[in-house]
Amino acid sequence: xxxxxxxxxxxxxxxxxxxxxxxxxxCPSCQTPLQIEVFPALFQKAKTGHEAEAVMVDxxxxxxxxxxxxxxxxxxxxxxxxxxLCDCEFGGSHxxxxxxxxxxxxxxxxxxxxRRIRHDNIALGVSILQLxxxxxxxxxxxxxxxxxxxxxxxxxxxxxxVRRSPIRFIxxxxxxxxxxxxxxxxxxxxxxxxxxP
Amino acid sequence: xxxxxxxxxxxxxxxxxxLGPDHLLLVNSTFCEESYKRFxxxxxxxxxxxxxxxxxxxxxxxxxxxxxxxxxMAVCAFxxxxxxxxxxxxxxxxxxxxxxxxxxxxxxxxxxxxxCYLRTAVQNTSLPALRRxxxxxxxxxxIRPHIVAVQGQLTAAEVSAHLREAAVSEAAASxxxxxxxxxxxxLS
Numbered sequence: 001x002x003x004x005x006x007x008x009x010x011x012x013x014x015x016x017x018x019x020x021x022x023x024x025x026x027c028p029s030c031q032t033p034l035q036i037e038v039f040p041a042l043f044q045k046a047k048t049g050h051e052a053e054a055v056m057v058d059x060x061x062x063x064x065x066x067x068x069x070x071x072x073x074x075x076x077x078x079x080x081x082x083x084x085l086c087d088c089e090f091g092g093s094h095x096x097x098x099x100x101x102x103x104x105x106x107x108x109x110x111x112x113x114x115r116r117i118r119h120d121n122i123a124l125g126v127s128i129l130q131l132x133x134x135x136x137x138x139x140x141x142x143x144x145x146x147x148x149x150x151x152x153x154x155x156x157x158x159x160x161x162v163r164r165s166p167i168r169f170i171x172x173x174x175x176x177x178x179x180x181x182x183x184x185x186x187x188x189x190x191x192x193x194x195x196x197p
Numbered sequence: 198x199x200x201x202x203x204x205x206x207x208x209x210x211x212x213x214x215x216l217g218p219d220h221l222l223l224v225n226s227t228f229c230e231e232s233y234k235r236f237x238x239x240x241x242x243x244x245x246x247x248x249x250x251x252x253x254x255x256x257x258x259x260x261x262x263x264x265x266x267x268x269x270m271a272v273c274a275f276x277x278x279x280x281x282x283x284x285x286x287x288x289x290x291x292x293x294x295x296x297x298x299x300x301x302x303x304x305x306x307x308x309x310x311x312x313c314y315l316r317t318a319v320q321n322t323s324l325p326a327l328r329r330x331x332x333x334x335x336x337x338x339x340i341r342p343h344i345v346a347v348q349g350q351l352t353a354a355e356v357s358a359h360l361r362e363a364a365v366s367e368a369a370a371s372x373x374x375x376x377x378x379x380x381x382x383x384l385s
Contacts, residue, residue: 003359003360003363004363004364005243007247008245008312014360015360016357017354017357019351019353019357020351020352024246024330032248034247036244038356039348039350040348040351041240041242041318043359043363111201111235114232114233115233116230117230160224160231161222162224162231
């Protein structure tokens with residue numbers, strides 16, 4: 001990406017003194033007030049990858065993936081020796097590409113998580129579904145057990161990265177149990193009414 | 198690896214911005230799913246705030262029902278001949294007026310609208326959680342020390358000088374491109 005910065009409004013290149021000012025400054029082209037803070041990383045050249053060295057001496061440790069290349073360190077995940085080419089540094093640790101891929105797909109490396117399913121929201125949504133589908137009577141007869149199932153089954157599943165409280169699960173469970181209690185009371189009332197007319 | 202602790206910086210309906218130990222976390226959420234984007238402090242190139250007309254648009258939208266309510270109240274206060282005075286009508290109009298006045302006041306209290314963009318080496322991402330200038334500047338002041346601690350700081354003059362250099366080198370690179378191959382002859 002070019003180090004030049006364009007005005008987000010008119011797309012004109014900004015070369016005048018609009019950067020790192022304490023207050024918004026109008027764009028020289030479209031006069032839209034802009035406040036732009038630029039950091040040194042913008043002008044740093046992209047680093048090129050390391051080149052792996054060939055094994056020169058017989059018996060020297062070599063890369064697991066490239067036997068002809070010299071090993072420089074072990075993988076933090078599987079312990080295999082890696083050459084400079086296979087070394088993927090992430091969060092201060094060094095991984096081989098397969099461990100990094102496995103860490104992402106299996107969710108072992110939390111910093112690689114890019115999406116999570118909100119099972120607690122789903123459980124809460126199912127528990128209050130009857131309120132929204134009020135024109136379909138008795139739907140809570142199905143949704144209440146479903147909520148209890150969801151809350152128990154996904155209780156230990158990874159929650160949101162930022163909202164980790166189990167309050168939604170608890171709330172969903174309480175609502176579902178209240179609905180089930182209501183249904184139990186309803187059926188008991190029917191059966192007692194039939195047996196003692 | 199343990200999950201890092203995050204501090205909330207800003208939140209909107211479907212998006213929120215969180216401060217992590219060494220990065221910013223942008224969370225875009227739907228009801229069932231959350232997606233995350235991490236911006237490490239060492240990778241952030243620039244943050245841009247642009248003034249937008251969000252507040253003006255909301256003011257225009259809300260002033261229409263407010264105006265109708267004011268007209269309604271005026272009609273009730275000065276009833277014309279033939280129409281009996283109904284004492285409940287001004288109360289109803291006042292309640293409706295209050296319902297629209299509250300978001301109108303909140304809209305103006307929250308300040309000027311803005312759009313915020315965060316640029317890294319590979320993307321220029323909009324931050325939808327930052328829609329108001331005062332809030333955006335507050336967040337900006339909060340994250341700036343973290344980025345400066347990792348990368349250092351540039352003065353306005355240094356940035357301008359760097360950008361001029363970049364513009365000159367880009368112009369030179371575009372001039373140095375090889376000429377196009379001649380067009381094939383037209384067969385008659």
